[in-house]
Amino acid sequence: MATSEELHKRRVEAVARGVGSTIPAYVDRAGGGTITDVDGREWIDFAAGIAVTNVGNSAPRVVEAVRAQVERFTHTCFMVAPYESYVAVCEQLNALTPGGFGKRSALFNSGAEAVENAVKIARHATGRPAVVVFDHAYHGRTNLTMALTAKNMPYKHRFGPFAGEVYRVPMSYPLRDGGLDGATAAARSIEMIEKQVGAENVAALLIEPIQGEGGFVVPAQGFLPALREWATAAGVVFVADEIQTGFCRTGDWFACEHEGVEPDLITLAKGIAGGLPLAAVTGRADLMDAVHVGGLGGTYGGNPIACAAALASMETMRELDLAAAARRIGAVMGERLRTIAAGDPRVAEVRGRGAMLAMEIVVPGTLTPDPAATAAISAACHAAGLLTLTCGTYGNVLRFLPPLVISDDELGRGLDILAAAFG
Template sequence: MSSKSLHDRRRAAVAPGVSSVIDSYVSHASGGTLTDVDGREWIDFAAGIAVTNVGNSAPRVVEAVRAQVERFTHTCFMVAPYEVYIDVCEQLNALTPGTFEKRSALFNSGAEAVENAVKIARHATGRPAIVVFEHAYHGRTNLTMALTAKNMPYKHRFGPFAGEIYRVPMSYPLRDTLDGPAAAARAIDLIEKQVGAANVAAVLIEPIQGEGGFVVPAPGFVSGLHAWATGAGAVLIADEIQTGFCRTGDWFASTFEGVEPDLITTAKGLGGGLPLAGVTGRAAIMDAVHVGGLGGTYGGNPIACAAALAGIETMRELSLADAAVAIEAAMVPRLRAIAEQDPRIAEVRGRGAMLAVEIVVPGGELTPDPATTAAVSAACHRGGLLTLTCGTYGNVLRFLPPLVMPAETLERGMRILEGAFASVGR
């Protein structure tokens, strides 16, 4: 079976609204590489969009999944509960920032976790308004599309969307002259004037924005919003779906701002490659919801829970937070060296193994250049390096290698990336 024949079958069977970055079809994956059905190897700087932090077939995960499948695949925790669901909740309560008493609930996807965090915040506060930010991405369901900033391809012609969502400016250091506290004050002023503090159920923020362009807010921005939310009786929800589980060089990115979120949403890296998501937060907030108010048929599936526990143990055993720091140390100097030679790169940014370059038209105006971004990414693909683009303007090239990627594989990937920039005319 070839990728071409699979692609022909796909066109006849799969809805075209479901897109893929490359036209090759994966046969197997391991050690930071993918191999397609034609035998071609791809160096993986995507990690399934920050999912395969422990790799695509981590031995502990494989063993745990196999053992759980032999025991049972499903009962529905709401019908006949089981221990591994409790185990995962205990791990989330222990790992997430904050020493206060916590509770967790498990779901299927990041979007589902965000929706439930909003439900919980509204129920606990009795308030309707949710504050989100420019460039935010929170999912593709109706509510999470409303929370997401970017129209195309996520929101276009899918409305009307859920109401009581209010968007305020993000701290975007490359494109913003304000420091973190000043940017937070600007956002807070708009919230108070246009929404009213007494109406705000939650402030929902990504500590580092994902699809919006790997935007790292200036220091003091997130912590300033958290302090305001606490004083206003609102809930701070940290969307750590892409940043979580060692990706940024710590278990969670909120730690870098000294923030202990009231609620935190997780998914992606949580499940070791299987679909699993969670909402974790202060016990008083989580306990506010009435019995039966949270759940779902597949939420906390036992196989996904078993994979998550094995994945977390792998992160501990291999010190993958330190591995993310090492990836940053290896990649950032190389990325900055490319930027010094290429005026189209306006900024190298990110943290840990969540890194990006923003590409603009040279000339000092920071005019986004999505065409060059797409061309460089396509050149990477031709060279066998799987990369992703992102950003409100489509002009950010992002890098998310698995945290278990060997140094030699990372080096080969960087050489392909350097060649891709050199091959795309200025």
């Protein structure tokens, strides 16, 4: 087997430079809460493929379901010759997602695709053009979703012009907005929408219940319900982007459940299928069914192998009660992170929910972001065998997304490495 050094040399000659990687090691196998590279080095995994392998890598039910499906058939295109597993995934999503109303689902390949289709559905159903998004938002890398995304580098830089009729308003960011309560922060955003866009022009209000790439920003209590209430009154489609927060990650199946918010549409991907590419839009039946036949779809959307993996993943989540596991991870990890923060003035805040936690790093005594210190801490973790990620509009947030099946020993060893990296 080639070494990581040999593989990197091949990569430089074969792979486009614009595709980056967090660590210089090449993976041989992974499972539970660890990754092993081709040189035999083990890494404790606090990334989960960016919140994808919630059930772990090579989860037994997923492996068996994929193997069985590959032996039957790999593809027909649901739009050409449909199959049961696509229907079964939609049935489960309709039942699992919040909202006591009739629902329909449609399956796609990626989170960005799900977001684009949610916008299509909202525009078609309402006849309105505008989409409202929030500061620090991340929604994808396609042309429309780059327009919806707030951060320029690396996501948007020199890739424009972007899709129009996208409007951005302030997010509730308690650390950086003076600690505004949720209702006040929502009123500020709503006033801007009504003055600068006009509610009657807005098709969709699109928000991550906890922001992902933007820095794991948790809005103040009451912010989401107030926006939901306004959207309902204004005839605006409320879209919850749960691509990173969904499937037990935050201690509930979906993050908007924490405050009892029932979105009109919800976009899903990442943790849905144990690492296989699958995404979905699930929502109110009247909205989903408003689109004409043939208006939604795609060649690979709801691929039968990915659907088999999704059904097995959701069964694993239920069987192992991974929502409860996320809460346990959050309790253990949160306590350690707060202990580190108490002894290090660079940590402005520890935040998150369940197994989706973060530390914001600043120049001590200020709220000035310190991306250099953040990168150095993360690099020290990598050198010691802990895979961590950074994020945030300012590049100054350490984020932690362990697989929900990580063992207590793996979690503890990872947190020891993290504490040592703060030195």
